[in-house]
Amino acid sequence: MSTTFRILVINPGSTSTKIAVFENDQVLFEQTIRHSTEDLQPYSNIIDQYSFRKQVILDLLDHEGFSLSKLDAVCGRGGLLRPIEGGTYHVNKQMLEDLKSGYNGEHASNLGGIIANEIGESLNIPSYIVDPVVVDEMDELARVSGLPQLPRKSIFHALNQKAIARKVAQELGKSYEQVNLIVCHMGGGITVGCHKKGRVVDVNNGLNGEGPFSPERAGTLPAGQLVDLCFSGEYSKEEIAKLLVGQGGLVAHLSTNDALEVEKRIVQNDSEAKKIYDVMGYQIGKEIGSASAVFAGEVDAIVLTGGLAYGKDFVENISERVKWIADIHVHPGENELQALAEGTLRVLRKEEQSKDYPSL
Numbered sequence: 001m002s003t004t005f006r007i008l009v010i011n012p013g014s015t016s017t018k019i020a021v022f023e024n025d026q027v028l029f030e031q032t033i034r035h036s037t038e039d040l041q042p043y044s045n046i047i048d049q050y051s052f053r054k055q056v057i058l059d060l061l062d063h064e065g066f067s068l069s070k071l072d073a074v075c076g077r078g079g080l081l082r083p084i085e086g087g088t089y090h091v092n093k094q095m096l097e098d099l100k101s102g103y104n105g106e107h108a109s110n111l112g113g114i115i116a117n118e119i120g121e122s123l124n125i126p127s128y129i130v131d132p133v134v135v136d137e138m139d140e141l142a143r144v145s146g147l148p149q150l151p152r153k154s155i156f157h158a159l160n161q162k163a164i165a166r167k168v169a170q171e172l173g174k175s176y177e178q179v180n181l182i183v184c185h186m187g188g189g190i191t192v193g194c195h196k197k198g199r200v201v202d203v204n205n206g207l208n209g210e211g212p213f214s215p216e217r218a219g220t221l222p223a224g225q226l227v228d229l230c231f232s233g234e235y236s237k238e239e240i241a242k243l244l245v246g247q248g249g250l251v252a253h254l255s256t257n258d259a260l261e262v263e264k265r266i267v268q269n270d271s272e273a274k275k276i277y278d279v280m281g282y283q284i285g286k287e288i289g290s291a292s293a294v295f296a297g298e299v300d301a302i303v304l305t306g307g308l309a310y311g312k313d314f315v316e317n318i319s320e321r322v323k324w325i326a327d328i329h330v331h332p333g334e335n336e337l338q339a340l341a342e343g344t345l346r347v348l349r350k351e352e353q354s355k356d357y358p359s360l
């Protein structure tokens with residue numbers, strides 16, 4: 001029996017689709033396909049981007065000369081499913097239904113399992129998801145909001161946050177279960193997780209109007225004014241939802257989700273671009289500060305990760321505000337493709353069993 005496994009991994013983010021082909025845990029090919037605001041504009045729902053993103057992936061693999069017939073499995077980033085524990089799940093009928101209907105809401109990662117399944121079925125090979133954004137390890141007190149009918153939910157960049165947290169724990173010479181980390185994923189969305197001895201006990205739900213604004217999310221808004229906006233008669237429910245996720249943050253203020261473009265404008269002395277970019281850093285600093293209270297100050301490290309962590313001045317802006325809390329570890333980009341491949345590999349090698357996504 002073959003001990004070499006070839007795996008296609010697919011990570012649809014809000015502003016990009018990242019793909020890679022792995023041979024066991026070694027990457028053979030990796031590419032980030034960026035989607036501009038204009039590319040995504042025609043699609044009123046994220047699920048409608050499905051054919052567009054799948055075709056872009058297939059075209060790229062074809063262009064690079066990768067034969068699909070050599071694949072052993074396909075793995076996609078898991079989306080807004082029902083709350084489940086971390087791990088590798090095979091895609092099943094219920095999961096597909098929940099991803100398609102957006103059981104817990106709309107998110108680019110909903111496309112991961114759907115595209116993986118479609119490619120997998122066409123090749124007669126298995127498809128999986130690993131550590132979806134709904135991994136839920138929150139402490140009970142973190143679930144309580146100021147209205148009993150509106151409990152808080154755990155929806156965050158679980159895959160990257162957990163993979164980077166393990167790496168930083170290793171850098172500290174400890175296991176993930178021995179450290180307290182504040183992990184700040186800064187991509188199209190921004191989530192700040194409190195990793196307390198191996199569990200994410202609190203985290204802002206970046207999709208639900210919580211936390212800092214981001215390239216595409218509005219973050220925490222003044223609630224009363226938001227209610228007025230909702231009932232102003234000027235917006236439909238869908239339009240308001242899009243303002244919060246997709247057209248909020250940098251997109252709302254500067255008409256771009258691309259921080260590199262914002263940095264370019266700053267170099268050209270665009271004062272509005274500078275102000276908004278600075279405020280995004282300020283809000284991230286505030287969120288990290290509030291996370292430090294979750295640990296009563298006992299924080300081993302602060303971790304800055306995601307695409308925005310490539311921005312040196314941006315990282316400096318945040319670090320100046322929070323370096324008094326703990327040492328800062330910067331891991332730009334993300335480890336998500338590797339984490340997807342490793343989760344799949346553990347199952348293909350039978351080191352672990354894939355989990356069953358619960359049916360109704």
Ligand SMILES: Nc1ncnc2c1ncn2[C@@H]1O[C@H](COP(=O)(O)OP(=O)(O)OP(=O)(O)O)[C@@H](O)[C@H]1O
Nearest residue numbers: 013014015016187188189258259260307308310311
């Ligand atoms: N070198 C860089 N310097 C500054 N910003 C960068 C750099 N590279 C990418 N970015 C910015 O990072 C953001 C995208 O980050 P990332 O690729 O992690 O997001 P995503 O995967 O699309 O969404 P999410 O991480 O929320 O799922 C964009 O605003 C992009 O312009």
Ligand SMILES: CCCC(=O)O
Nearest residue numbers: 133156157189190206
């Ligand atoms: C991963 C959920 C948070 C976000 O995309 O903003």
